[in-house]
Amino acid sequence: MTKLEEFLSSLETSDTPDQVQKLVESLRDIYGVTNAIYHAVNLDGAPYAALTYSPEWMDHYQAQKYVQVDPVVRGALQHFHPMDWKRLDWSSKGSRSFLGEATGAGIGNQGLSIPIRGPNGQFALFTVNHECSDREWEVFSKEAKRDMMLISHFLHQQVVKIVMPDGPRQYERLSPRETDTLKYLAVGLTRGQIAEKLQISEHTLRVYIDSARFKLGALNTVHAVATAYSRGLITF
Amino acid sequence: MTKLEEFLSSLETSDTPDQVQKLVESLRDIYGVTNAIYHAVNLDGAPYAALTYSPEWMDHYQAQKYVQVDPVVRGALQHFHPMDWKRLDWSSKGSRSFLGEATGAGIGNQGLSIPIRGPNGQFALFTVNHECSDREWEVFSKEAKRDMMLISHFLHQQVVKIVMPDGPRQYERLSPRETDTLKYLAVGLTRGQIAEKLQISEHTLRVYIDSARFKLGALNTVHAVATAYSRGLITF
């Protein structure tokens, strides 16, 4: 039984946050790394975390608002592939002071972070980090990278199942015209321009905006466009 | 050498669209399926496709605007995990007529589709489909699912490298205040409400909207929020 299968088999039986926490700890032990971190930014509005960092470091991280300077987070939002920490941009002043404190807090000097993106604006970050030499890390990285990619995916999947047991909410569908309207609004066209593009009166266009807003439960146009985008109803 | 490694090794040497096309065809042959399809909705604004469907079917698909009724596409936008076609919602009238035409066009009755989400609103869909019995498909599905997940990831990664060789564009960063402002705008708050929340005057708030709009190259507020969201600068 491979490490990956060992982990995935225990994953399936984990259906409470406590068990997920234990899972992340077991992951750390199975792969022999210093820390393993799963952190979802936005699951049904609330954040979610399961990690092996010390509570002190977490408090400090939050108090200092490190999420704003943490190059891992910033990199994750802009990248697709797993990121080796060595390749991130640690140049800014904030990053460097953060790095100093992080190494002081027992966080490995090596790390691999995997961005996870789901529907409805879901975004999560899965990280393993380790205290070791560059050469050791290279070996580990090469061996375990694909495992980590799959693990990050399945772990997120499982967390979503726990946090939102009813599955993806079935939202009301938008009509083609409503979709068109929101799509054009999202790229910055004015009502007049969109009406012309769709060959309808500006007033009719307004009806679509209104009905889309109503269906999406949005407070205003900006909210409607943002909501439609986050639900995957429109794409750029 | 496993099938996966066989594919990934040829992936690395493919750095033109033509070679990617060949790659997808070789993928079909390596795994012995009827079709393999990679389709990116939004890479740098333009779509991208590499697939083994006949040109006739593609033309027909586009002419009929099937993308609007295709349950695979709709499901992909709402799901995270690989989707078995059997579990999709084929109930609507449009879906059923689409299904009829698709099976007539030599598209397998079984399929697995994997949504791929990247930064900056990247969205792609990787699909393999096959003409076979439920039992055969179950065996294939169990064996190859993880391979497909990794392949979809690496394939997208490679396509991005080809289409955008300069890597992720380095956009101008937003200041914390600008980020806050856009975040609150995205959830439907009015300027007055946001100003109150941030304890600043409404006029000041406007400066942030303006500067954010300018930095993002957005035509108006809606555009700015949509752009910020798609670039991962704000999250819900």
Next chain:
DNA sequence: TGGAAATTCCCCTAAAATAGCGAGGGTTAA
């Protein structure tokens, strides 16, 4: 230390958004 950026404040007018009232014809599904 000097300049760039961030943060804060203000006025103005035209445009857009929101809300309310209406109407008619077409398609679809129960």
Next chain:
DNA sequence: TTAACCCTCGCTATTTTAGGGGAATTTCCA
């Protein structure tokens, strides 16, 4: 067939936002 939804258009009214100016701090980075 009837109800529900989609697409289309008209009018009025109020509130809010957009975007054009200008200007003062502080904070941060080179």
